[in-house]
Amino acid sequence: MAERNNTTPHTVWFPCDLAALADGSALYGYAHPETRQLVVVGGEEQGRLQPGAQRLGWLEPAAAELASGGGAGSADGGLVARRGEGNGALQFRWQGHPCHGEPYDLEADLFSRHQGLLESAAMGQCGVIVCGCGSVGSLAALDLARSGVGRFLLIDPDLLAIENLCRHQCGLADVGRAKVRAVADRIRQINPRAVVKVHSTSLERVDPAVVAAFADARTSEGERTPTLMLACADSRRADRHAARLAAALELPFLAIGLWERAFAGEIFYSHPDTPMPCYGCAFEGLPDALGSRNEPARRFYSSEADLQKLDVQPGIAIDIAYVTQIGLKLAIDLLNRANPAHVPRLLGQLSQYTLVCNSNDPRLGGERAEIFSHPLQVTTSIQVAHGASCPPCRWRG
Structure with a gap:
């Protein structure tokens, strides 16, 4: 990966359905200044479910003026997302500077490495x-x-x-x-x-x-x-x-x-x-x-x-x-x-x-x-039978 410096635009990873949030919604997620990466998890509801998620900024309507980096987001983390003209695609600024947006789809991307396996x-x-x-x-x-x-x-x-x-x-x-x-x-x-x-x-x-x-x-x-x-x-x-x-x-x-x-x-x-x-x-x-499994004693701060x-x-x-x-x-x-x-x-x-x-x-x-005959052995030979006390093993009686 190319070395990142102060001139490298921040990358904003954001859910592909983020635009469905209402204008003025707070955006929550994680900021990684050392790699110039921002991860948006969603609005306030999604932010509450993510430990350590911070309010990064706000979603503003297309009419918002972002040239100066101002708006609601500057006072609450520095991330401003605006709906683009025409197609409504989201545009991002972090602390007044344009960012590169990367949408992600949890359904398609989260478990993409499982394809063909699960x-x-x-x-x-x-x-x-x-x-x-x-x-x-x-x-x-x-x-x-x-x-x-x-x-x-x-x-x-x-x-x-x-x-x-x-x-x-x-x-x-x-x-x-x-x-x-x-x-x-x-x-x-x-x-x-x-x-x-x-x-x-x-x-x-x-x-x-x-x-x-x-x-x-x-x-x-x-x-x-x-x-x-x-x-x-x-x-x-x-x-x-x-x-x-x-x-x-x-x-x-x-x-x-x-x-x-x-x-x-x-x-x-x-x-x-x-x-x-x-x-x-x-x-x-x-x-x-x-x-022979022993039940260990429970203890706290001993x-x-x-x-x-x-x-x-x-x-x-x-x-x-x-x-x-x-x-x-x-x-x-x-x-x-x-x-x-x-x-x-x-x-x-x-x-x-x-x-x-x-x-x-x-x-x-x-x-x-x-x-055991050797370390890392996994047995395949032990057989268990129906017990005399609980047929047909439905634990109902």
Whole structure:
């Protein structure tokens, strides 16, 4: 890219439907003086949804005089947009100087790199209920947003703490905020048009009717849109509750969990299209050597002395991400089960209950590390059967 200097015109990236705003509307977005780039996200409504978005200026009618760089925009950031004569094309000035305008179309441009891999329109209708927005859930939510998922219901009771930052997708500015709100803001920065609903509590405390309403979203043709129940909590108890609710609502279910020190993790899925064992069945007959996930203690702002007294499960972000990414490939497949154009990545290749190994070194995983023959192993051999206590695995009784 050519070096930019003080004579290089600013570039204004703006939504192609910006001209639909009323005359006098404030324009919100981001200014990057070092690269002479301006990004307009829209009017006041869009600006409220974008963390850190500033009022850059105003949209003025074609009759406004811009020669001196004056007008409403000069006092509120310096960006002035005017409707051009005749065709109404927008013209921009920043601090009195003409700018180069670059329109963008969220529908066409945002997911243009997915062409031939994922159908953006279909993905935009998909919904995901993310139960747990910690290290696994925050990564899952943001990567699914990047994949084009357009609807999110985020559920988590916790606040973001300092010690979360080395594994979470949010940063220092979000410490002390509800995790669901911090993650929601990050999703909207990826896709401003995403529909994001948040509940800062546990799934057990959310009214099931709220979850049912989210899952019952319809297309313009009246068809039910694909929705996935994604369990990313820190215990099987919470995941089991999510599985029960998913079965009652006839939703596909996916659980992603990490073992201690994140030396390994587990992935479990089910869907209502074919009779298959449920989450409860998966752990009814498994030996104790498999799937021993401890529920870590919750803590906020603890001193080092307090930290030594707590049972906090360590694990680095890179190891957590490896397990999570494999699970997310399944998530994409589960959402696109009815899409004949979709090429499955892992659905049909992995067993319902899959173990993913980061390291088989006993110094990290203890004796259970020995069940893996090599690092980065993904099992395909573990089979789960219908449990005696819950046929036909619909959790109804």
